[in-house]
Amino acid sequence: MARYVDKPCECCGQMMYNVNSLRRVCMPCQKLRHRLKRHEYYEQMRNNATPEQIARRPISQLEKDSAAADRCGLSYGHYKLKMSGLI
Numbered sequence: 899m900a901r902y903v904d905k906p907c908e909c910c911g912q913m914m915y916n917v918n919s920l921r922r923v924c925m926p927c928q929k930l931r932h933r934l935k936r937h938e939y940y941e942q943m944r945n946n947a948t949p950e951q952i953a954r955r956p957i958s959q960l961e962k963d964s965a966a967a968d969r970c971g972l973s974y975g976h977y978k979l980k981m982s983g984l985i
């Protein structure tokens with residue numbers, strides 16, 4: 899059965915009132931912790947990605963157009979104007 903207590907946040911020390919006895923950090927700290935963990939996981943996956951994982955990453959239209967412009971030896975802006983028929 900849940901028991902409600904008053905206790906300080908383990909992260910910032912702010913007093914939390916009438917919270918579940920298992921709660922360790924306040925909501926802002928919980929959100930910050932989650933964001934930092936997600937960022938850490940993202941960096942880990944980014945740095946340790948296998949070539950297969952890299953190949954499976956979706957490529958945006960901007961990246962495709964930019965690569966095509968590089969192959970043509972044009973800037974992205976010139977490439978897009980040329981493709982739209984304005985030049």
Ligand SMILES: [Zn+2]
Nearest residue numbers: 907910924927
């Ligand atoms: Zn806190």
